[in-house]
Amino acid sequence: MSQAALFTPAPTGQPLGRCLMVQGTASDVGKSLLVAGLCRAYTKRGLRVLPFKAQNMSNNAAVTVDADAPTPADGSPVRGEIGRAQALQARACRAERSVHMNPVLLKPENDIDCQVVLRGRVLGRASASDYQRLKPGLMPAVLDSLLRLRQQADLVIVEGAGSGGEHYLRPQDISNMGLAEAANLPVLLLADESRGGVTAAVLGHHLLWSSSERARVVGFVVNKFRGDPQVFAPAADTIEAATGWPMRGLVRWFDGARRLPQEDSLALDAVTARRQAVPKPSVLTVAVLRLSRVANFDDLDPLAAEPGVNLLWVQAGEPIPRSADVVLLPGSKATRTDLAFLRAQGWDHDLIAHVRQGGHVVGICGGLQMLGHTVSDPQGIEGPPGDTAGLGLLAIQTVIGDTKRLADIDALDLVSGSRVTGFEMHMGRTTGPDMARPWLQLVHAQGQATPEGAVSASGRVMGTYLHGVFEADGFRRHWLGRVAGEGGALADAALSYQRRVEDNLDAYAAQLENDLDLDALFALGR
Structure with missing residues (x-):
């Protein structure tokens, strides 16, 4: 595939903002959160800041207001998608989400194959080995997206992917040192103290990198630190003496991280263990099925935040608990x-x-499709072509096609009287009698009404394509009240989920102002 077919190059000759890259010693060391916190901290200082991650592998995604595709004849906006972590980082910058913040998004479909999304549009499906051959051809689009962001910002904070020291991936790398060398980026190396082994992790990366790659590292940061910094001082001295890289700070453990949207299933494992280790007193128990290809699981964060709701993830091999009021x-x-x-x-x-015992069932997006009679994939979009029987709890059927529906939703739900925001992201078209009983009745700013979702005749089984539906405080309280019935004092009227996210971003930014020398880090950017 030629470069011309992949993207339209950005105009040149415009002034460029600084760049600073954060690479990690492993996956889940806190790169995404640190970038989000730095984005908010520098934004609060009055800078124009934007996030960038060349390649992200996650089934948690968000809709953007742009995509690298022709504008339709009717002038309607072209939507794209990026990883949910970059969407949170864009929010931290108080910036519109753009496909250029995450030009390559990989969405795993099984242990080998991924859907490849390039600058917001589906490029196709590739196996792990096929993708390694495809990657070098994607680098021009990656560099162009980074250039576009630099033309709009004072500072672009670039996040690496996984570990920057995976030497076997280096020849085709587009997201760590391969990108740093191609774009001439200074690198800050992030290590996770909560795992232990910080010294070995940092020294291992120094050993594996070439001399030119080592020269790009402007320092290292130790993340998720608890305890007395003086105890860590000998380790810092050892690392600095062996590498020549200065330590740029110890970032203390930030408890508010668990109150922010998580990026992928690695984080979900920790969230699941923490919530189920200490179940909270509740009026309502919501059991969530841990599917093998679960996507956009942060849809459930607002429910988990409610004091009266105990949200439990049901793991493979476990039965659905009989105590569950709702299965999601x-x-x-x-x-x-x-x-x-x-x-x-x-x-x-x-x-x-x-359901026979009077319980409620809710499906979101793919979960909605599963609740119907059949899910058909005649073109083999998500796997081998064929039909699969659904659960039969809703009188609907779904056909998966090659056109992905991407849409931002900002509307008034007539059922609850609440403003509802979120997005649709799916490749299926669902029809059937229960669609005539929509879960939501949305009225948009332009005045048009849109029924959304489906409800069974009993009213106990329902589903929607709308991601983020529970973030709407009024809608969430209304729905919880209906499920709990009379006397079920469930929702906390004082809980604003959106304010909760904003408050935690601000709190983390304030912590970074204390834990790091932000003036020095900005000066290191180039």
Whole structure:
């Protein structure tokens, strides 16, 4: 595929903002959160800041207001998608989400294959080995996206992917040192003290990098630190003496991280363990099925934040608890695959028994599709072509096509009387009698009305394509009240989910002002 087919180059000759790159010693060391915190901190200083991550692998994604595709004849906006972490970073910058913040998004469909999204539009499916061959051809688009952001900002904070020291990936690298060398970026190396082994991790990267790559490192930062900094001082001295890289700071453990949207299933594992280790007193128990290809699981964060709701993730091999009031099927990147996975756990029988006993069932996006009679994929978009029987709890059927629906939603729900915001992101078209009983009745600013979702005749099974639906405080309280019934004092009227996110971004930015020398870090950018 030629470069011309991949993207339209940015104009040249415009002034460029500074860049600073954060690479990690491993996955989940806190790169995404640190970048978000730095974005908010520098934005609060009055700078124009934008985030950038060349390649992200995640099934948690968000809709953007742009995409590298022709504008339709009717002039309607072209939407794209980026990783949810970059969407949070854009929010930290108080900036519109753009496909250039995450030009390559990989969405795993199984252990080998990924859907490849380039600058907001689906490029195709690739196996792990095929993608390694494809990557060098994507670098021009990556560099162009970074250039576009630099033309709009005073500072672009670049996030690496996984570990920057994976030597076997270096020849085709477009997201760590390969990008740093191609774009002439200074690198800050981030290590995670909570895992232990910081000294070995940093020294290992020094050993694996070439002399030109080592010269790009302007220092290292130790993240998630707890305890007395003086105790760590000998380790810092050892690292500095062996590498020549100065330590730029110890970032203390930030407890508010758990109150911000998480990026991928690595983070979900920790969230799941923490929530289930200490169940909270509750009026309502919501059991969420941990699907093998779960997507956009942060849709459920607002429910987990409610004091009266105990949100439990049901793991593979576990039955759905009989104490559950609501069973929730989240989004999935591979609906038919996850239907087979669900049946292999015996959850289909548990769900039928749950409904017979008067329980509620909710499906979001792929979860909605699973609740119907059939899910058909005649073109093999998500796997081998064919039809898969659904759970039969809603009178609907879904056909997966090659056109992805991407849409921002900002509307008034007539059922609850609440403003509802979120987005749609799916490749299926769902029809059937229960669509005539929509869960939401949305009225948009232009005045047009849109029914959204489906509800069973009993009113106990419902689903929607709308990601982020529970972030709307009024809608969430209304729905929880209906599910709990009379006397169920569930929702905290004082809880504003959006304000909660903003407050935690501000708190983390304030902490970074104390833990790091932000003036010095800005001066290191180039």
